[in-house]
Amino acid sequence: MSRMIYVDNAATTRIYPEVLDKMMPFLTDQYGNPSSLYSFGQYARQAVDEARDTVAECLNCRSDEVYFTSGGSESDNWAIRMAAHLMADKGKKHIISTAIEHHAVLHTLKALEKQGFEVTLLPVGQNGIVSAKDVRDAIRDDTALVTVMFANNEIGTIQPIAEIGEICREKGVWFHTDAVQAVGHIPVDFAKMNIDMLSLSAHKFHGPKGVGALIIRRGIRFPSFIEGGAQEKGRRAGTENTAGIVGLAHALKLSCERMEKTIPSLAAMRDRLITGILNTVERTRLNGDPVNRLPGNANFSFEGIEGESLLLLLDFKGICASSGSACTSGSLDPSHVLLALGLPHAIAHGSLRITLSDENTDEDIDTLLSEIPPIISRLRSMSPVWEKIQKGEDYE
Amino acid sequence: MAQFYSETVMEHFTNPRNVGEIEDADGIGEIGNAKCGDIMKMYIKVRDNRIVDVKFKTFGCGSAIAASSIATEMIKGKTIEEALKLTNKQVVEALGGLPPHKIHCSVLAEQSIKAAVADYYKRNGIDPTPIVGKLPDPHGEGHGI
Numbered sequence: 049m050s051r052m053i054y055v056d057n058a059a060t061t062r063i064y065p066e067v068l069d070k071m072m073p074f075l076t077d078q079y080g081n082p083s084s085l086y087s088f089g090q091y092a093r094q095a096v097d098e099a100r101d102t103v104a105e106c107l108n109c110r111s112d113e114v115y116f117t118s119g120g121s122e123s124d125n126w127a128i129r130m131a132a133h134l135m136a137d138k139g140k141k142h143i144i145s146t147a148i149e150h151h152a153v154l155h156t157l158k159a160l161e162k163q164g165f166e167v168t169l170l171p172v173g174q175n176g177i178v179s180a181k182d183v184r185d186a187i188r189d190d191t192a193l194v195t196v197m198f199a200n201n202e203i204g205t206i207q208p209i210a211e212i213g214e215i216c217r218e219k220g221v222w223f224h225t226d227a228v229q230a231v232g233h234i235p236v237d238f239a240k241m242n243i244d245m246l247s248l249s250a251h252k253f254h255g256p257k258g259v260g261a262l263i264i265r266r267g268i269r270f271p272s273f274i275e276g277g278a279q280e281k282g283r284r285a286g287t288e289n290t291a292g293i294v295g296l297a298h299a300l301k302l303s304c305e306r307m308e309k310t311i312p313s314l315a316a317m318r319d320r321l322i323t324g325i326l327n328t329v330e331r332t333r334l335n336g337d338p339v340n341r342l343p344g345n346a347n348f349s350f351e352g353i354e355g356e357s358l359l360l361l362l363d364f365k366g367i368c369a370s371s372g373s374a375c376t377s378g379s380l381d382p383s384h385v386l387l388a389l390g391l392p393h394a395i396a397h398g399s400l401r402i403t404l405s406d407e408n409t410d411e412d413i414d415t416l417l418s419e420i421p422p423i424i425s426r427l428r429s430m431s432p433v434w435e436k437i438q439k440g441e442d443y444e
Numbered sequence: 445m446a447q448f449y450s451e452t453v454m455e456h457f458t459n460p461r462n463v464g465e466i467e468d469a470d471g472i473g474e475i476g477n478a479k480c481g482d483i484m485k486m487y488i489k490v491r492d493n494r495i496v497d498v499k500f501k502t503f504g505c506g507s508a509i510a511a512s513s514i515a516t517e518m519i520k521g522k523t524i525e526e527a528l529k530l531t532n533k534q535v536v537e538a539l540g541g542l543p544p545h546k547i548h549c550s551v552l553a554e555q556s557i558k559a560a561v562a563d564y565y566k567r568n569g570i571d572p573t574p575i576v577g578k579l580p581d582p583h584g585e586g587h588g589i
Contacts, residue, residue, distance in 0.1 A: 353503065354481055354482070354503055354504050354505055354508075356505035356506055357504070357506050357508075357509060360454075361458075364458070373481060374480070374481045382481065392479075393479040393480075393481070394478030394479060394481075397478070397481040429463075430463045430500075430501055430509065431501060431503040432483050432485040432501040432503055433478050433483055433503040434503070435485075435501060443478050
């Protein structure tokens with residue numbers, strides 16, 4: 049197989065070598081427990097504290113608002129469950145979210161519904177963006193929490209987080225955002241955007257897997273999520289993942305420092321890919337908003353083909369990408385995000401997500417532009433759906 | 445390369461046999477719907493009760509394409525009665541196994557052949573239901589499984 053082209057950076061990213069270098073001492077000689085009193089342990093304590101300061105600086109929050117976790121899913125679960133239960137004690141059992149959240153949020157909300165909470169899932173427009181006005185209109189006296197993702201993992205759309213934050217603050221409702229796809233990719237300002245809780249995950253911005261953070265605004269008195277120790281101010285027990293935490297902080301620092309350059313260069317590559325594909329492959333659409341989207345995200349739907357077979361053929365060419373087809377999700381339904389855009393099932397099955405990072409090059413885009421169209425033609429030539437489209441017949 | 449599918453599945457997916465249409469087919473069967481993400485269309489040519497040619501078109505995942513391909517090989521040259529005996533289990537075995545949530549692809553292969561034979565019977569004025577059994581409506585919900 050020729051060179052691998054990794055364009056699935058929304059799934060995970062390669063760890064930056066500088067990040068690994070920072071982590072290595074804590075995986076080898078500096079194995080002290082940050083909770084130990086002796087200086088060997090306190091060296092690790094200092095590293096964790098510094099990491100907390102770095103995260104706070106990058107996101108404009110306070111160091112004591114940063115709680116390290118095992119990743120985005122844990123942070124989402126923690127934030128939503130804790131907020132819900134704290135508010136339930138005050139008789140507030142209504143939660144507002146959107147139809148396009150990650151399953152870490154949607155499934156948590158489903159579980160809460162079974163416990164008697166009422167959930168309003170706001171729709172998104174055809175461009176995949178929720179309206180801040182809809183959020184305002186959905187807030188009731190018994191609303192416990194608003195949780196809206198910062199940027200979508202499939203279609204890359206960026207939500208009006210600052211506006212929603214302002215509305216929630218004004219209404220006195222807690223606001224959580226799953227910022228797993230946004231942090232390290234686009235500017236995120238915890239304080240200025242009036243965010244109360246924010247989830248992030250290190251491996252999405254060239255950090256290690258298995259480590260993330262939940263930022264909780266000072267003043268919100270959360271009960272502990274994991275009992276058994278004084279770590280993370282007693283709210284999340286367990287010996288700190290020192291190396292992971294150090295890696296998270298350094299990856300975030302580098303990503304934020306490089307952002308000014310990465311955003312325009314990724315957006316240029318993304319737009320060249322989008323224009324190239326839409327111009328060469330007929331009956332193709334771009335999913336999500338053309339402008340308000342993550343700089344590295346492109347998501348297409350090709351009529352008449354199914355996404356999994358497309359991914360397999362791309363894999364033969366060394367191209368790693370993903371799809372929202374049912375076959376890649378293990379269910380009969382295609383991606384809930386694409387369906388929420390109003391896409392018919394058949395078109396949602398034929399989706400392709402390409403997510404770039406600063407490690408991708410213009411040559412990668414050239415390869416994608418030369419490899420994707422013939423694969424689409426090949427699959428269409430054996431598709432009875434494409435045959436119907438060609439004859440102008442209804443196929444849905 | 446580490447793979448999700450068996451070698452046989454990948455081989456049939458990358459080099460599918462008997463892809464296409466038969467212009468003057470004696471029977472055409474279509475099973476599945478675009479909503480669920482799988483459609484199989486089988487074309488058969490019959491001479492003296494024997495399937496002398498078969499072609500398929502499939503919209504679906506890798507295993508759906510592979511199952512269609514191998515199923516056409518398994519019935520080509522066989523009598524109608526032999527083709528009707530083809531089961532999805534035989535298709536799975538011939539493919540060297542399928543992941544559990546992909547078994548329905550083999551069911552579609554079996555059913556699309558039965559649907560093509562049913563169409564052949566209909567065209568010859570024979571009620572297929574007592575012979576072929578009831579097949580799911582190609583435009584209905586689900587795969588009939």
